[in-house]
Amino acid sequence: MFSTILSLFIFYFLSIFLFVFHILSLLISIHADVTEPLLIEVDQIYHLACPASPIFYKYNPVKTIKTNVIGTLNMLGLAKRVGARILLTSTSEVYGDPLVHPQEESYWGNVNPIGVRSCYDEGKRVAETLMFDYHRQHGIEIRIARIFNTYGPRMNIDDGRVVSNFIAQAIRGESLTVQAPGTQTRSFCFVSDMVDGLVRLMEGENTGPINIGNPGEFTMLELAETVKELINPKVEISMVENTPDDPRQRKPDITKAKELLGWEPKIKLREGLPLMEEDFRLRLGVARN
Numbered sequence: 001m002f003s004t005i006l007s008l009f010i011f012y013f014l015s016i017f018l019f020v021f022h023i024l025s026l027l028i029s030i031h032a033d034v035t036e037p038l039l040i041e042v043d044q045i046y047h048l049a050c051p052a053s054p055i056f057y058k059y060n061p062v063k064t065i066k067t068n069v070i071g072t073l074n075m076l077g078l079a080k081r082v083g084a085r086i087l088l089t090s091t092s093e094v095y096g097d098p099l100v101h102p103q104e105e106s107y108w109g110n111v112n113p114i115g116v117r118s119c120y121d122e123g124k125r126v127a128e129t130l131m132f133d134y135h136r137q138h139g140i141e142i143r144i145a146r147i148f149n150t151y152g153p154r155m156n157i158d159d160g161r162v163v164s165n166f167i168a169q170a171i172r173g174e175s176l177t178v179q180a181p182g183t184q185t186r187s188f189c190f191v192s193d194m195v196d197g198l199v200r201l202m203e204g205e206n207t208g209p210i211n212i213g214n215p216g217e218f219t220m221l222e223l224a225e226t227v228k229e230l231i232n233p234k235v236e237i238s239m240v241e242n243t244p245d246d247p248r249q250r251k252p253d254i255t256k257a258k259e260l261l262g263w264e265p266k267i268k269l270r271e272g273l274p275l276m277e278e279d280f281r282l283r284l285g286v287a288r289n
């Protein structure tokens with residue numbers, strides 16, 4: 001009798017323990033790794049995974065391409081299993097070093113398949129292919145955004161991308177490191193505009209791909225001059241060595257986003273930079289003089 005009660009107790013205790021362990025491991029896996037399968041119930045998936053900063057994705061290219069390929073397969077598997085709509089944040093990098101300017105979605109790009117950026121560029125291109133293959137073969141509801149350079153408060157101070165670098169350098173009184181030749185261009189979109197565009201794409205009826213970005217185009221020297229003027233006129237601008245395959249020009253054609261999503265960015269670069277400066281000053285503990 002006593003041994004029956006004891007074994008029932010142990011069984012009961014073990015069941016609860018295993019149940020709690022299972023839930024905990026699920027929760028941990030939600031935050032852990034998109035390259036592992038995910039067992040959850042959802043209606044919508046925003047598949048944003050993959051480091052977007054060149055220094056971070058080049059630091060571990062194998063993991064970067066695994067995230068783009070295996071991660072996207074896992075997310076599409078989840079979408080298929082639970083019937084969810086899935087949005088992929090692709091990138092302007094699918095256009096590579098573009099020979100067409102500004103870049104329309106119909107442009108197929110000019111990408112080096114074996115370069116140091118390829119883990120990211122080609123990874124995102126494969127991710128787009130997988131999205132369309134699952135859409136055509138399994139009827140999955142897909143959305144693809146091609147994000148152009150985005151910036152804003154709460155960005156990692158040591159992210160390594162140009163806007164966060166220049167703002168942190170200006171606040172710390174260090175020289176702004178323009179990578180040669182400095183005439184290369186980018187178009188910078190403020191984070192709140194980007195989020196609005198992504199939500200509209202997810203909620204709308206268009207698969208995309210749709211460019212989401214701010215068409216205001218600046219050379220890196222112009223960006224450095226603007227940051228210097230707005231944040232710290234005393235800092236110097238220095239020219240440093242660049243990295244291979246740096247795209248020479250980038251500007252989104254956002255006709256599709258305007259027509260199909262009723263979206264266009266509201267925040268200009270000169271308005272967005274001070275908002276980011278405020279947040280960086282708080283986190284760096286450096287007040288404005």
Ligand SMILES: O=C(O)[C@H]1O[C@H](OP(=O)(O)OP(=O)(O)OC[C@H]2O[C@@H](n3ccc(=O)[nH]c3=O)[C@H](O)[C@@H]2O)[C@H](O)[C@@H](O)[C@@H]1O
Binds near residue numbers: 147160161166
């Ligand atoms: O922010 C983004 O959305 C994009 O950032 C990167 O693309 P990239 O445009 O090369 O990003 P940055 O590292 O910020 O470089 C932009 C330009 O600034 C220059 N740069 C960068 C850092 C720096 O300190 N100084 C500097 O002049 C680079 O040479 C490059 O021409 C990623 O590869 C994109 O996929 C990602 O979507």
